[in-house]
Every structure is written in structure tokens, then in C-alpha cells.
Amino acid sequence: MHEDVERILLTAQELDTKVSEMAARIxxxxxxxxxxxxxxxxxxxxxxxxxxxKLTVPVEIDFMDVSSYGADAKTSGVVRIExxxxxxxxxxxxLLVEDIVDSGLTLKYVSxxxxxxxxxxxxxxxxxxxxxRRKTQIDADYIGFDIPDEFVVGYGLDYAQKHRNxxxxxxxxxxxxxxxx
Ligand code: IMP
Ligand code: MG
Numbered sequence: 626m627h628e629d630v631e632r633i634l635l636t637a638q639e640l641d642t643k644v645s646e647m648a649a650r651i652x653x654x655x656x657x658x659x660x661x662x663x664x665x666x667x668x669x670x671x672x673x674x675x676x677x678x679k680l681t682v683p684v685e686i687d688f689m690d691v692s693s694y695g696a697d698a699k700t701s702g703v704v705r706i707e708x709x710x711x712x713x714x715x716x717x718x719x720l721l722v723e724d725i726v727d728s729g730l731t732l733k734y735v736s737x738x739x740x741x742x743x744x745x746x747x748x749x750x751x752x753x754x755x756x757x758r759r760k761t762q763i764d765a766d767y768i769g770f771d772i773p774d775e776f777v778v779g780y781g782l783d784y785a786q787k788h789r790n791x792x793x794x795x796x797x798x799x800x801x802x803x804x805x806x
Contacts (some may be wrong), residue, residue: 629788630778630795635770637792640752640780642767644672647750648679651720659683661717661744663710665735666690667789668724671781672752672769676722687711691731704734719744724781729763732774737752737762752780753794776802 626633639740645662651660661681664673666688677721690708719739725734732749740747751768772794778784779791 626795627788628800629798631798633793633795634772635794640794642743644675645679647767647769648676651750652681655682655718658686658718659672661714661719662722663719664688664722666708668756668781668783671720671789672724689735691735704731713742714717714739715743716745719747721747721749723749723751725755726751726763726765727755727758730761734763735765742774753777
């Protein structure tokens with residue numbers, strides 16, 4: 626276990642099993658359709674590619690980058706587009722893939738913006754969900770795990786751009802973000 630991590634919340638094995646279950650459900654739900662998987666950089670990438678590999682329906686992928694967090698662990702509530710999608714989404718079945726829904730502000734903003742571009746459908750898929758932290762009404766259609774209100778890293782999630790590569794999801798030691806290290 627990494628020295629900045631207090632404890633492991635979800636093992637690589639648990640994540641893999643869950644991603645397989647989610648992919649099976651999504652493949653059934655989208656039978657006969659093509660999915661445009663849209664992922665938010667950078668945190669969603671690891672989950673998105675794992676999920677994509679396990680989908681049995683045709684799938685395209687595109688990326689969008691928005692920022693709601695600075696280098697510190699608290700939300701600023703400000704969401705800004707850093708990079709937009711490469712292609713239009715009108716008439717496509719969009720599956721928005723996220724690493725975590727926390728306050729929900731990011732997803733609220735992005736899903737409203739995408740809906741305005743007239744996709745055939747829009748659903749939300751997240752591997753992690755922190756229901757206790759919600760500041761706005763937003764429900765994901767596919768949720769991997771509900772987790773407690775703790776700052777986690779790994780499986781794409783970072784603290785100050787570090788720890789995205791950890792294969793598990795772990796709780797970050799409080800002293801790390803208290804020091805702003
Ligand atoms: P929201 O707008 O508050 O829902 O924030 C969503 C984004 O905040 C996620 O995509 C993450 O990048 C980041 N985030 C929220 N909680 C955590 C956490 O516990 N660890 C790392 N990043 C987090
Ligand atoms: Mg993110």
C-alpha cells in the first residue's frame with residue numbers, strides 16, 4: 626500500500642468485478658444501439674477504458690475536460706470547459722462516464738450542456754458515488770459503489786495530480802491534504 630494512503634476502500638479485484646457487472650448491464654440495456662462514451666479528463670479515463678473493453682455493443686469514445694477543483698481538496702463550485710468534444714453528439718446515444726459524483730456540480734453542468742446538443746439519449750455512469758456530499762439534484766443511471774465522505778485516490782482519482790495510477794481506491798491520509806503537500 627502507498628505511504629500516503631490510510632486504508633484501501635476498494636481492491637483492484639473488487640473494482641474489476643464491478644466494472645464487469647456494469648458493462649454487462651449496459652450492454653444489455655443498449656442492445657442494437659451504438660454508444661458514444663464521453664469521459665471527463667482525467668479522472669474518468671481509467672474506468673472508461675476498462676468499461677469500454679468489456680462492452681459488447683459498438684462504442685465510440687470522446688473526451689471533455691472540465692475543471693471544478695484546484696490543487697486543493699475542496700470544491701470551488703466553479704466548472705469551466707478546458708477542452709470540448711471533437712465531434713457533434715446530435716442523434717447519438719451518449720453515455721457520460723465519470724470517476725466520482727461528489728457535490729454533483731460538475732455532472733449537473735456537463736449533462737445540461739450535453740443535453741442542449743440534442744443527443745438521442747443521455748445517461749450517466751460513475752464508478753464511485755458520494756451521496757452525502759450532494760449539493761444539487763443529480764442521479765446517475767449506473768453507479769459502481771456508494772462510498773463514505775472521505776477523500777479518496779487511485780483508479781484515476783488524484784490528489785494534486787498524484788496517485789491516479791494506484792490500481793485500488795484508497796483513503797488519502799488526512800495529514801497529506803492538511804499540509805497541502
Ligand atoms: P463534483 O462536481 O463535486 O461532483 O466533483 C467531481 C470531481 O471532483 C470528480 O470528477 C473528481 O475529479 C473530483 N473529486 C471529488 N471527490 C474526490 C475524491 O474523493 N478524490 C479525488 N477527486 C475527487
Ligand atoms: Mg474528475
